[in-house]
Amino acid sequence: MDSVAVDHASPDALERPTGRFDRVPSRVSGRTLTFFSPDPFPTLLARYAASSCGVSAGNAVGAAGFRSAHEALLLIRGAIGFRSMQSRCDEARAFIDVLSARSPPREGRDPLLSLGLPVAHAPRRLRCELAFSGARVASEGHVFAHDGDVEPLFDSLCDGLLAPQPHIPVTVLVACAAFHALHVHPFADGNGRWARLLAAWVGASRGASVSGVVHACLLQLGKPALVERYWPHARSHGMGGYLLRCHSFERRVVEVLRSRALPESMAAIHAGIKGVVVSPRLRADVIAALVANGRIERTHLKRVAGISSRALDGALLRIAEHSACEIESATGDLDANPLMTQVDDVLRAALQATFHD
Numbered sequence: 001m002d003s004v005a006v007d008h009a010s011p012d013a014l015e016r017p018t019g020r021f022d023r024v025p026s027r028v029s030g031r032t033l034t035f036f037s038p039d040p041f042p043t044l045l046a047r048y049a050a051s052s053c054g055v056s057a058g059n060a061v062g063a064a065g066f067r068s069a070h071e072a073l074l075l076i077r078g079a080i081g082f083r084s085m086q087s088r089c090d091e092a093r094a095f096i097d098v099l100s101a102r103s104p105p106r107e108g109r110d111p112l113l114s115l116g117l118p119v120a121h122a123p124r125r126l127r128c129e130l131a132f133s134g135a136r137v138a139s140e141g142h143v144f145a146h147d148g149d150v151e152p153l154f155d156s157l158c159d160g161l162l163a164p165q166p167h168i169p170v171t172v173l174v175a176c177a178a179f180h181a182l183h184v185h186p187f188a189d190g191n192g193r194w195a196r197l198l199a200a201w202v203g204a205s206r207g208a209s210v211s212g213v214v215h216a217c218l219l220q221l222g223k224p225a226l227v228e229r230y231w232p233h234a235r236s237h238g239m240g241g242y243l244l245r246c247h248s249f250e251r252r253v254v255e256v257l258r259s260r261a262l263p264e265s266m267a268a269i270h271a272g273i274k275g276v277v278v279s280p281r282l283r284a285d286v287i288a289a290l291v292a293n294g295r296i297e298r299t300h301l302k303r304v305a306g307i308s309s310r311a312l313d314g315a316l317l318r319i320a321e322h323s324a325c326e327i328e329s330a331t332g333d334l335d336a337n338p339l340m341t342q343v344d345d346v347l348r349a350a351l352q353a354t355f356h357d
Helices: 041-049 066-079 085-099 109-114 147-162 170-184 191-205 209-221 223-237 240-259 262-276 280-293 298-305 309-321 337-356
Strands: 002-004 019-025 032-038
Touching (some): 066 191, 066 240, 066 280, 170 223, 209 337, 262 280, 280 298
Antiparallel strands (some): 002 019
C-alpha cells in the first residue's frame, strides 16, 4: 500500500489537508484503488478552534424552540432520498425518530451505528468484508477510508460526538461530522443515508434540530457539487471553504423559510393532526407520509384517528384554513404539495446561491 503524506504546515489551521491518501491494488482486478483516511475527528474540530474561520458561535443559525421544530419537519422533505414511496416514508420516519429523541445514541459506538439500521439495505455487513473490484462506479469524490483505518477513525468520531463541544458552533460540528462519517462509514451500503441521519442527530442532540436537517438537505441535494468540487478540495486543501458554504446554505434556507411563514403552516398541520391522532407513534407515521409524499389520505387518517367523519372533516378544514394546504374535492385528502413545493423551491434557490455566488 502506497501512502501519500500530507503537509500540515499552514498559516491557517483550516487550510491544512484533512487526512491521508492511500493507493491500494484491488484484490479482485489488480487495478489501483484510491482511499482517503481523514484525520481523527477531534483533530478536525481542534483545527476549527485554532482557525480564523468566519463561522462563529454568534452567527450560527438554528436555536431550539417551537418554530425550529416545525422548520426541521418541513426540511425532512429535502433530506430524504427519492426512491420508492415506501422507502421515502421509512427514511422520513427515521428522521422524525431522531428529532424526537426516540432513537438517540447514548454512549459507545453501537447506538451511533443503529442510526443506519432503518435505511441501509445490508447494515450489518461491514464493508471491510467486501472485495472491491476497482470498477469505475464512482467519481473521485466518493473515495473513503481504507479498511484498516475504519475502526479507529469511527471510534474517534464517536468520542468527538459524545463529548461536550461547547466552543464549536453546531453548524461546524454537523459539517465536520458529516464529512468524517462519509469517509469512515462502516456499512456495505447506505453510507449517504446514514451520514444524513447522523447530521440530523448531531443538530438535535445540541438543541439545534434545524442545523442538522439543513445539512442533511445539503448532503442530499448538493451531492454533485460536494462530490466534484468541495470534498476533494477539503481533503487536499482544508475545510475552511466547505464550512463557509455549509453556513451560507443554512443561513439562506432559514431566512427564506421564516420570511414566507412556512413554519407556521407546518405548525398548523402538526396541531391539527395532534388533535385527532393521540398516539405519538401513529402521529409520526402520518407526518412522515406528509413530508415524503406531500399528502395525507383521508381514509388513512380516519383509520388511525378512530374518530367520526364529521370530526375528521372539521380538523382537516381547520388545517387547510391555517396552512398552505388544500383539501381535494374528490377524495377529501389533505394535499400538502403546495407547501412542500414551496419548501423545495427554498432549498433549491439556496443551493443555487450557495454554490454559484
